[in-house]
Amino acid sequence: MRDSICIHVDGATLRVESHQTVTSALMRSGISAVRKSPSGESRGALCAMGSCHECRATVNGVRGVRTCLVNVEEGMTIEREQPVLRTSMGVSAVHETKSFETDVAVIGSGPAGLAAACAAAELGKTVTIIDESPGPGGRIWSHRGSPPVEARPWIERARIAGGQRLQGYSVIDGKPRELKVASVKDGTRHRVLCSSIVIATGARERFLPFPGWTLPGVVGAGALQSLIKGGLPVSGLRLVVAGTGPLLLAVAKLAVSEGATVVVVEQASFADRSALAIPLLLSPSRWRPARELWNSLRGVEMYTSSWVTSARGQQHVQEVSIRTPQGIKTLEVDGLAVGYGLIPESRVAAGLGCEIDEDGFVRVDEHQQTRVPGVLCAGESTGIAGSESALDEGLVAGIVSAGRNPRSRLLARVRRHRFWGQAIEKAHPLRDEVLQLAGAEDVVCRCEDVRAGEITGCVSRREARLIHRWGMGHCQGRVCEGSSMCAALEGSDSVRPPWTVAPPEARIETSR
Amino acid sequence: MAIPHFLVVGAGIVGAACVRELARAGNRVTVIDSGPGAGLQGGTAAGMGHVVVNEGDTDTLRLCLRGRELWRSDAPPMSERDSYWETGTLWIAEDEETLLQLEGAQKKLESVGVVAERIDGRQLIKLEPALAPDLAGGLRVPHDGVIYAPTAAREFLNASPKVTCHYGVSVKNIGDGIVELTDGRNFEGEAVIVATGISVLSILGEAGARLAEKVSLYPREGHLAITARGTRILDHHIVEAGYQKAAHSTSQAGSKAGSVACAILPRQTDQLCLGSSRRPGEPGPVDPNMMMRVIDRCERFVPSVKTLPILRTWTGARAATSDGKPLLGPVPGLQRTWIAAGFEGLGITQAPAAAELIRQRIMGESCTLDPWPWDPARPYKDSSALTKQENDHA
Ligand SMILES: Cc1cc2nc3c(=O)[nH]c(=O)nc-3n(C[C@H](O)[C@H](O)[C@H](O)COP(=O)(O)OP(=O)(O)OC[C@H]3O[C@@H](n4cnc5c(N)ncnc54)[C@H](O)[C@@H]3O)c2cc1C
Ligand SMILES: Cc1cc2nc3c(=O)[nH]c(=O)nc-3n(C[C@H](O)[C@H](O)[C@H](O)COP(=O)(O)OP(=O)(O)OC[C@H]3O[C@@H](n4cnc5c(N)ncnc54)[C@H](O)[C@@H]3O)c2cc1C
Ligand code: FES
Numbered sequence: 001m002r003d004s005i006c007i008h009v010d011g012a013t014l015r016v017e018s019h020q021t022v023t024s025a026l027m028r029s030g031i032s033a034v035r036k037s038p039s040g041e042s043r044g045a046l047c048a049m050g051s052c053h054e055c056r057a058t059v060n061g062v063r064g065v066r067t068c069l070v071n072v073e074e075g076m077t078i079e080r081e082q083p084v085l086r087t088s089m090g091v092s093a094v095h096e097t098k099s100f101e102t103d104v105a106v107i108g109s110g111p112a113g114l115a116a117a118c119a120a121a122e123l124g125k126t127v128t129i130i131d132e133s134p135g136p137g138g139r140i141w142s143h144r145g146s147p148p149v150e151a152r153p154w155i156e157r158a159r160i161a162g163g164q165r166l167q168g169y170s171v172i173d174g175k176p177r178e179l180k181v182a183s184v185k186d187g188t189r190h191r192v193l194c195s196s197i198v199i200a201t202g203a204r205e206r207f208l209p210f211p212g213w214t215l216p217g218v219v220g221a222g223a224l225q226s227l228i229k230g231g232l233p234v235s236g237l238r239l240v241v242a243g244t245g246p247l248l249l250a251v252a253k254l255a256v257s258e259g260a261t262v263v264v265v266e267q268a269s270f271a272d273r274s275a276l277a278i279p280l281l282l283s284p285s286r287w288r289p290a291r292e293l294w295n296s297l298r299g300v301e302m303y304t305s306s307w308v309t310s311a312r313g314q315q316h317v318q319e320v321s322i323r324t325p326q327g328i329k330t331l332e333v334d335g336l337a338v339g340y341g342l343i344p345e346s347r348v349a350a351g352l353g354c355e356i357d358e359d360g361f362v363r364v365d366e367h368q369q370t371r372v373p374g375v376l377c378a379g380e381s382t383g384i385a386g387s388e389s390a391l392d393e394g395l396v397a398g399i400v401s402a403g404r405n406p407r408s409r410l411l412a413r414v415r416r417h418r419f420w421g422q423a424i425e426k427a428h429p430l431r432d433e434v435l436q437l438a439g440a441e442d443v444v445c446r447c448e449d450v451r452a453g454e455i456t457g458c459v460s461r462r463e464a465r466l467i468h469r470w471g472m473g474h475c476q477g478r479v480c481e482g483s484s485m486c487a488a489l490e491g492s493d494s495v496r497p498p499w500t501v502a503p504p505e506a507r508i509e510t511s512r
Numbered sequence: 513m514a515i516p517h518f519l520v521v522g523a524g525i526v527g528a529a530c531v532r533e534l535a536r537a538g539n540r541v542t543v544i545d546s547g548p549g550a551g552l553q554g555g556t557a558a559g560m561g562h563v564v565v566n567e568g569d570t571d572t573l574r575l576c577l578r579g580r581e582l583w584r585s586d587a588p589p590m591s592e593r594d595s596y597w598e599t600g601t602l603w604i605a606e607d608e609e610t611l612l613q614l615e616g617a618q619k620k621l622e623s624v625g626v627v628a629e630r631i632d633g634r635q636l637i638k639l640e641p642a643l644a645p646d647l648a649g650g651l652r653v654p655h656d657g658v659i660y661a662p663t664a665a666r667e668f669l670n671a672s673p674k675v676t677c678h679y680g681v682s683v684k685n686i687g688d689g690i691v692e693l694t695d696g697r698n699f700e701g702e703a704v705i706v707a708t709g710i711s712v713l714s715i716l717g718e719a720g721a722r723l724a725e726k727v728s729l730y731p732r733e734g735h736l737a738i739t740a741r742g743t744r745i746l747d748h749h750i751v752e753a754g755y756q757k758a759a760h761s762t763s764q765a766g767s768k769a770g771s772v773a774c775a776i777l778p779r780q781t782d783q784l785c786l787g788s789s790r791r792p793g794e795p796g797p798v799d800p801n802m803m804m805r806v807i808d809r810c811e812r813f814v815p816s817v818k819t820l821p822i823l824r825t826w827t828g829a830r831a832a833t834s835d836g837k838p839l840l841g842p843v844p845g846l847q848r849t850w851i852a853a854g855f856e857g858l859g860i861t862q863a864p865a866a867a868e869l870i871r872q873r874i875m876g877e878s879c880t881l882d883p884w885p886w887d888p889a890r891p892y893k894d895s896s897a898l899t900k901q902e903n904d905h906a
Contacts, residue, residue, distance in 0.1 A: 038741060038781075064740060064821040083782070084820065086641045086745045091815045173800055180800070459679075460548035466557055466662040467549075469781075474740060474823065490548060496798040496825050501740070506818035 002145075005074040019144055020231030021134065022067035022078060023048060023055050027232055032216035032316055034067065035081050039449045042315055044216035046446070046479065048223035048230070049139065050132050050170075050184070051204045051345070053474035053501065054446060057081060062186050062503045064474070068226070069168070069184045071134045085508070092509045095188040100164055102128040104401045105179055105192050107171050107348055108200035110138015111387045112379025112394035114154040116198040119398025121161030128164040128192055130171055132184055132500075138202055139222060140387045144231050154391075166190070171348050173497035176374050182502035189505055196374040196401045199349050199362065200394060203342035203380035206482040208430075209444045209452070210437035212311030213338070221339030225251045228258055235259030237334040240320050242308045244268050244428045245341045253296045262300050263331060265322050267307040267340075268428045279423035283416075285388070307434045311336050323433070341428060343482055344381045350495040366411055368397040376401055385421025392417060435484035445480040447473020452485065460490040474501050515540045515674070518874075519691050519701035521683050521715075523550035525559075525661045525860050526852050527707035528668035529867035532588070534705075535672035537875055542699060543675060544691065546682040551665025554709045555859055558795070558828020560736060560777050560785050562749050563657050563861045564601055565626050566617060571885040572837065573624050575862045578881055582864035583659055588667035593780045594660035601656040602631070602640065602748040604774075604813055605648045610753045614651045617753075621653065628653045642745040642814050656749065658777055661860045683708070687717050689848030703848040703874060710794075710831040712839070712853040719845040726891035727839060729854050731829035733770075735789045735802050739820040741782045750776040752813060768792070772805045774813045786810045786817065790857075795827035832856045840866055840886035841873065850874065851888055 003018045007025065016025040023045045026034065033042035034057050045055035048068045058079040059065040067078070103125035106117045113129060114136060121127045129136070136158070137143055141151035166181055169190070173180040179192040205220040212218065219227065221243050228234055234255050241252045242265035252262045266273075280286055306324040311317045321330050346354075349362040354370035354377065357363055362370060362377040369376050378393035392414045399406045438444055440453030448469040455464045464470040464486075471477035471486075477493060480486060516539045520531050523545035535541045547553035563583050565576040583596050605611035614630070621628045631650045636643055639652070669675055682694040686706055691699040706712055710731045713720040752774040770791025777785040787810075789802050803825050811817045833839060833854040843849045850873075852866050865881070872879045884890065 063742075063819075081742055083742045084745050084816070087816065091811075091818060460552070462547070462552045462557070463549045466552055467666060472824070476824065494797075497800055497803070498822060498825075501821055501823055504819050504821050508816055508819050 005072060007072050007076045007078060009078045010080060016072055017231060018072060020072060022057075022059065022070050022072055022076070024227050024230040024232040025072045026067065026078070027227065037214070037446065037449050041214060041449070042216055043214060043446065045219060045227075046207065046223060047205060047220050048226040049204065051475060051478045052446070056474065059185070061507055064501065064503045066184060069132050069134060087508065091506050095186070097189050097191065099191045099193055100128055100166070101193045102126045102164060103195050104128070104198060104398075105130065105194035105196075106198045106200060107131075107179070108138060108202055108379065109133070109136040109167070110200060110202050110379060110390060111140065111154070112202070112390035112397070113138065113198070113200035114158050115391045115394025116200060116376075116378055116398035116401065117163065118154060118157040118161055119395045120198075120402045121158070121163055123399065123402035123404055125402045126163060127161065128166060128194065129158070130166040130169050130179070130181055130192065132168065132170045134168055136167065139226070142226050142229050144229060166192070170500045170502055172499050172502050174352065176352060176372055182498075184502070187503035187505050196376065197352065198394075198397045198401055199352070199354070199375065199377040199381060200379045200390070200397070201345040201348050201381050202390075203384055204345050204478065205339040206341050206343045207338070207479055208340050208434055208437065209442055209483055210308060210310060211439060211442050212313070212317065214443050214446055215311055215313050215317045216315065217313065217317035217334075218311055218336045218338065221247050221251050221337045223339070224335070224337035225254055228254055233258070234335075237261070238332065239263070239335045239337065240265060240308065240322070240331060240333050241337045242266075242322070243339040243341070244430065245339070246424060247339060247342070249293055249297060251337060252300055253293055256296065256300060264297075264300060264302040265306045265308060266302070266304045267431055267434050269305045272429060273304070273427045276423060276427045279420055283420060307431075308336065308338055309437060340430060340434065342380065342384050344384070346381050347495050347499045349375075349377055349381060351497070351499045367400045367406065368393055369400065383418055383421050384425065385417045389414065389417030389421060438485075444483055444485055445470045445473065447475055447479070450480075455485060458489060461486070461493055462491055464489055465493070476501065516702045517542065519544065519699055519704040521545075521686065521691060521704060521706045522554075522708035523547070523665060523669065523677070524554045524556040524707060524709055525551060525665045525863040526855065526866055527705070528665035529863040530705050530707060530852060530870050531675055532668040532672045533867040533871035534874070535675050537871060539702075540674045541672065541676070542678065542701065543669065544678045544681060544683055544693070544699070547679060549666065549679055550669050550677070551662040555828055555830055556661045556665055558734070558736070558826060559661055559860050560775065560787055561659050561661050561860055562601070562775070562777055563596070563659055564653075564749070564751075564858070565656060565861070566601065566603065566621060566653060570620065570624055572858070573620065573626070574881055575865050575886070576858060577624060577626060578865035578868070579862040580655065582868065583657070583861075584655065586864065587659065588664065588671040590660070590663055590667050594663040596657050596659050597780055598655060598657040599778055600652055600654040600748050602636075602750050603651040603653070603753045604636070604643070604750060605650060605753045606812075607648050611648045614649070614753050618651055626653065627655065640746055640748060640750065642816055643750070644813055644815050647813065651753070652748070658749065658779065659860060683715055685717055686715055686849060687719070688846055703850060705850045705852060705870060706843075707852040709853055710829060712831070712851060716843055716846070716849070716851070719843050719849075722845060723839075723843065723888060727888070728834040729839070730792060730832055730834075731794050732832045732856070733789070733791045733793050733795045733827055733829050734787060734857070735798065735806050735825065735827050737786045737803060737807065737822050737825045739784045739786070740823050743784055743820040744778045744782045745816060746776060746778050746784065746814065749778065750774065750813060752809070770802065772802075772809045774809045776810055776814060776817070783823075784820065790830070795829045798825045798827055830856045830859070835891075838862070838866065838886050839888045840869060841883060841888050844889045844892060
């Protein structure tokens with residue numbers, strides 16, 4: 001059922017469909033820029049999954065709400081960020097802080113989190129699932145209305161198994177037996193007391209800066225997928241889907257099925273990707289989906305060994321240049337989606353004291369246990385290997401958190417998935433050219449408008465951070481640390497509370 | 513004649529200021545710091561950057577005042593975002609009793625020539641509408657301000673000619689003008705200035721150990737937080753009266769739980785820096801309970817603090833001395849070795865003045881301030897150590 005409801009944007013009333021995120025409702029109404037950067041540029045959603053903070057606005061009077069994580073509601077007010085008023089009048093806590101007690105706290109409700117929750121609950125444990133998104137499913141199963149077929153059994157099992165659901169809450173702080181969560185909508189804080197924790201926070205997209213990447217209308221590849229699933233219509237639009245990895249094809253397939261004209265631009269070479277043939281042959285369960293994918297993409301213009309070199313437009317992206325083996329091509333577009341693969345989201349794990357390897361993955365043993373007693377991790381934050389792998393790892397973590405031993409067949413499956421993940425990774429090596437697209441004048445840290453030229457010559461992350469404000473913004477480096485400029489810097493940043501910047505706990509009471 | 517060559521160990525705000533002083537007097541200077549650059553480690557990377565004159569005894573007041581004068585007139589060139597910004601300090605009294613103390617503070621400030629203006633409760637709200645309505649009153653010190661110390665440290669070095677920097681190398685031991693690195697290398701200079709903050713006495717060998725028996729140096733941790741942009745609801749630096757008492761009293765060693773006082777600093781980036789706590793010990797990871805206490809205390813004075821999103825939190829350590837005064841001068845028992853450390857929560861304010869004093873003494877010039885109160889030989893009855901080294905250099 002999709003009703004039409006009214007929301008108020010900067011004082012103007014908009015009629016929009018219900019059951020969609022604020023970001024997609026705004027984009028649908030032609031508003032792709034929601035905020036101004038420190039130097040006054042217009043900015044809009046980039047990742048559409050809560051990590052970039054570019055879509056934040058004041059929602060129902062609450063500052064710093066990530067509009068991609070919140071669904072529209074009747075009468076909702078949305079204002080672009082304004083400076084806070086200088087007043088000491090009527091400050092109130094919005095809601096009371098509660099404590100939830102549970103055996104197992106599961107962070108993330110993607111495939112890994114859902115599977116862990118099901119397994120633990122079916123073995124008799126009480127489970128609390130915490131997730132920032134408005135609904136269960138994580139990245140791949142994010143949906144509007146009814147969930148995708150593959151997801152249904154898991155969501156149903158989790159429902160039957162019962163337990164608490166803190167959907168729309170970020171984990172912002174904590175220690176092994178206690179987590180602190182904050183509502184993405186109004187900042188309400190709660191505590192979750194638990195005997196064990198399963199971290200299933202997945203992965204986020206890697207963004208590489210290039211001239212024009214900050215224009216509204218330039219989003220991540222996975223972001224386009226989330227936006228379409230969240231209700232953004234793309235019928236009749238000309239879209240470029242660029243970057244690297246199998247995700248591009250999935251996104252293109254979805255956009256084409258929704259009526260868009262799509263050009264796919266993959267930076268990996270055909271030779272690199274043909275290395276996937278053997279692992280694919282060894283993995284019969286993947287044959288059918290692969291064939292379906294190829295069939296659905298017939299007739300889609302596709303470039304390999306090619307990449308986007310720049311995007312241009314007034315207030316919104318209008319033109320994209322791509323570098324192909326045949327030379328530079330310029331395309332007129334309505335939107336550009338670019339993502340260079342996935343990187344693990346391991347902030348929560350790091351905050352809890354788990355060991356993180358040099359690529360940012362959480363180190364776990366065969367039972368998905370981290371070095372911290374009572375803290376387990378499953379899914380993409382331990383290695384990028386797809387949703388089947390996330391499900392199986394989640395099962396292992398759920399079973400272990402319930403004090404049982406997983407069957408060796410299940411453990412063997414997890415090992416096979418890892419092999420597949422590594423094959424995918426190897427088939428899409430990032431080429432040097434895409435790592436060096438940003439010119440001296442281009443923004444590399446979007447939150448703080450730090451330009452590439454400012455940090456060339458920097459040796460350490462500390463210097464880039466303390467002197468040039470690189471990584472000091474709302475996303476705390478989640479976007480800019482994926483770039484090659486960051487990889488070249490010495491040292492790393494430590495995680496401290498808040499693990500995710502959340503709306504404030506309290507509000508100024510309006511006397512109306 | 514060869515150009516004299518000095519070594520400065522530690523490129524925090526104090527070491528960096530010393531480098532500039534020595535370099536612009538025509539000397540060659542080599543800087544050594546274990547961090548990846550100037551001002552990126554230690555207190556300088558953590559401090560709030562409030563340049564403030566309001567402190568118990570008149571000696572310290574003078575050092576702060578001279579520091580502030582130099583920040584105002586002689587700071588290295590920096591972008592508007594980082595350079596000296598005259599916010600003024602507003603000391604706030606919660607009740608009448610504390611207000612009386614502020615009267616005393618005002619007299620003391622005036623005695624050394626610092627302008628300070630008393631503000632009653634009603635004027636307070638006019639001046640800063642975000643303050644709680646029930647506060648008793650305050651004291652406004654107009655020329656105080658804020659400086660961004662990591663950039664200042666870096667620019668002190670950039671503004672200096674004839675400077676060689678060695679970063680990422682640690683000093684193991686220092687004696688009689690010779691610096692020994694942990695990687696086995698040695699450096700020798702006309703004199704060494706040691707400004708490594710908390711670690712200073714531990715790298716001065718036996719002389720350091722002997723000095724430590726008289727004046728010990730210990731870390732005092734502090735917690736800070738920064739809000740998101742668009743939240744600068746204050747023009748002044750707001751500090752609760754009594755802050756300094758809690759911050760700098762020397763007999764706090766027993767208080768493991770630590771103490772908390774409100775200090776809120778507006779930044780040019782349209783943010784607020786919220787502080788602060790003090791607790792004996794090295795800075796550890798952020799302790800959420802301590803952070804909460806700090807924010808609650810800030811909320812007492814500026815209620816809407818709880819309506820501002822917090823972006824990041826961190827801890828740092830101040831290097832405190834057992835008698836509450838920095839160690840500034842020649843190291844007793846060593847030749848050609850000078851110390852500049854132990855500035856507690858005032859090192860950013862005092863750095864330019866401390867560096868000026870070091871230069872004046874090393875170069876045998878007359879001193880702007882009487883150096884004796886801070887001289888490392890102060891606990892020794894016999895003051896001959898004070899003058900001996902100076903004669904060596906004069
Ligand atoms: C943008 C994107 C698009 C993708 N599209 C596809 C696709 O089309 N096809 C495909 O096969 N694979 C796709 N993948 C890969 C797919 O996500 C994984 O294979 C699989 O879903 C991983 O499952 P997971 O449970 O580990 O993590 P996820 O599904 O990513 O779930 C993690 C969950 O944790 C939550 N979370 C993270 N941090 C916090 C926090 N601090 N507090 C509370 N909650 C938190 C998130 O909101 C999210 O719901 C995509 C991945 C991304 C990042
Ligand atoms: C929370 C907090 C708030 C503060 N707020 C203020 C304020 O508002 N106003 C104010 O005036 N002051 C403030 N301070 C105090 C101020 O930050 C310090 O007094 C000042 O930064 C000290 O500077 P420094 O150069 O002496 O030492 P540091 O900044 O600690 O520098 C020492 C340097 O020496 C190097 N080093 C150390 N050991 C070695 C070694 N063995 N070999 C080589 N190099 C070494 C380090 O890498 C470092 O760069 C605050 C401090 C804290 C912790
Ligand atoms: S892009 Fe967010 S901090 Fe750099």
